[in-house]
Amino acid sequence: MLSDIKSPVELRKMDITQLEALAAEIREKIIAVTLKNGGHLSSNLGTVELTMALHYVFDTPIDKLIWDVGHQCYTHKLLTGRCAEFDTLRCEGGLSGFPKKSESGYDVFDTGHSSTAISSALGLARARDCQGQNYHVVAVVGDGAMGGGMAFEALNDAGDRKHRLIIVLNDNEMSISRNVGAMSVHLNKLRTARTYLRSKRVIEKSLKIFPGSGTKIKHMLERMKNAFKYLIMGHTLFDTLGIKYIGPIDGHSLRDLIDILERAKAENVPVLVHTVTKKGKGYLPAELDPTKYHGISPAGSKKTIKKTFSETFGDTLCTLVAADPCVCAVTAGMTTGTGLANFSVEYPDHFFDAGIAEQHALTMAAGLAAGGMRPFVALYCSFLQRGLDQLFQDICLQGLPVKVCIDRAGLTGEDGETHQGIYDIGYLRAMPHLIIMAPRDQRALSDMLTYALTLDAPVAIRYPRGGSIETKGTIALACGCWDVIREGADGTLIAFGACLQNALLAADILQECGRHYGVADARFLKPLDHRMLDMLGNRPLAIIEDNAAPGGLGEAIAAYYADHDQKVSLQFFTLGDQAVQHAAVSRQQQCFGIDAVTIAEKILKN
DSSP: OGGGOSSHHHHTTOOHHHHHHHHHHHHHHHHHHHHHHOBOOHHHHTTHHHHHHHHHHSOTTTSEEEESSSTTOHHHHHHTTOSTTGGGTTSTTSOOSSOOTTTOTTOOSOOOSSSOHHHHHHHHHHHHHHTTOOOOEEEEEETTGGGSHHHHHHHHHHHHHOOOOEEEEEEOSBSSSBOOSHHHHHHHHHHTOHHHHHHHHHHHHHHHHSOSSOOHHHHHHHHHHHHHHHHHHOOOHHHHTTOEEEEEEETTOHHHHHHHHHHHHTOSSOEEEEEEOOTTTTOHHHHHOTTTTTSBOOTTOOOOSSSOHHHHHHHHHHHHHHHOTTEEEEESSOTTTTTOHHHHHHOGGGEEEOOSOHHHHHHHHHHHHHTTOEEEEEEEHHHHGGGHHHIIIIIITTTOOOEEEEESOBOOGGGOGGGOBOSHHHHHTTSTTOEEEOOSSHHHHHHHHHHHTTOSSOEEEEOOSSOOOOOOOSSOOOTTOOEEEEOOSSEEEEEOTTHHHHHHHHHHHHHHTTOOEEEEEOOEEESOOHHHHHHHTTSOEEEEOSSOSTTSHHHHHHHHHHHTTOOOOEEEEOOTTSOOOSSOHHHHHHHHTOSHHHHHHHHHHO
């Protein structure tokens, strides 16, 4: 049945029984492909019926459908002409795991980070009204994303001027980890108002006895239902903001979803439809552990290291807080992903999960530091850029000793353009008072975390996903001091973090070809090791980094030599100045020429 769906047009010809059978087939397809290719399994299994109902009720792509974050769009892709290509999901040259305008006309807006959908949908609705057009705009937002500051800003704006807009709240009580915060509490209150829900169903059955519109009895029952809703549940936050609230409804009942979405479609004011779904629905392992199955690796990928950078971070922080009660941890809805799960249980009074709100997390950490605490803020690299102003204004400008621990720095593979951690060095180096470190392995990360605690200054420590082979150096850790990993008479490869292993492998290849290159670990990206640069400047240098070229280490080194009128032979291996498409990290390195073989070949040709 699924293979016959070339567009939502075929979907709209089906009855409920056929739609339910199709939903089961879609789940089987998503499970099979995601287990094979990797990707976001739990979130997609939870939105199968919701996606089908949206495409059934709305005339997409004329009506505009925007997915917040976008990692729950697999059913959407299957229903919009991409079923035949679905086996290529997240593979090089294949379908993206997120909405992409360049991929399909059904993908209205590129998304990858949370809490943006209501803002972009409101902009589309206003563009529609300004141009006198007539189509529906629907934003699908998760309950975790609803806790983000940008979502609140958009709700505040949407409720003011009353543009026609539909917000579908997909409430599964989860973001990546369990949701936190007052919004989660409010939604739980709405979700569990069972007395209202039972009475609502009785009144709705009564309404169906009186078909048609305009009957006094029907209007009386409708008013009774609304009055009873406010008696039991009170005014919702959304009603208070001027947005009509409908729900909560079963997000896995196609019949109920279609009925409610048709009602929302008829409204001429902003509407929020509250649907309750189960993350991982239809696949028992994902239902039992939705966090584990939120994002999974491709089949066959093996963990070849004993402990990851994230795990090392969490374990080291537990050691630090045991010795120093001023240590605390802050994250933004990423407790498990950043390695803080054990810390949150063992030291709950020293752990603060701000929800998906990076700006708030950073400024709150600044307040903790101003109050005498020593906060370590754990964020994914691509999410840190959402708090750029807070990092500058509230932490660095004031010189507060906040330690920003940047997970998933560098290339991140199949998640694609929006999730690559390749821009941070450029903006971090511009921050006043900030010290930037990059560990080459897990032991180095533990040492840097311990060392950072001794510094009365803001510190950023960036490290990649996974782990690295332990590499011994020769120089003790000190601020602005690089390490010599290998000596070489013909030149030096300067690298840091994940790229250090490629530099060592390239040095091996060069040695086999009769060229003896040393390797230096540029473990401090700010301040630079000027003494070592002066010492190395009399022979060729190759700078290797998994970062965008603008603002990177290569530019910083070139600027240093230029400022000191030193003529040095420099060769740069960077990610250039372009977006990085989804592929395995090893393939991304090859495409940009920062793999060991390409590095050695280019040096030999130079």
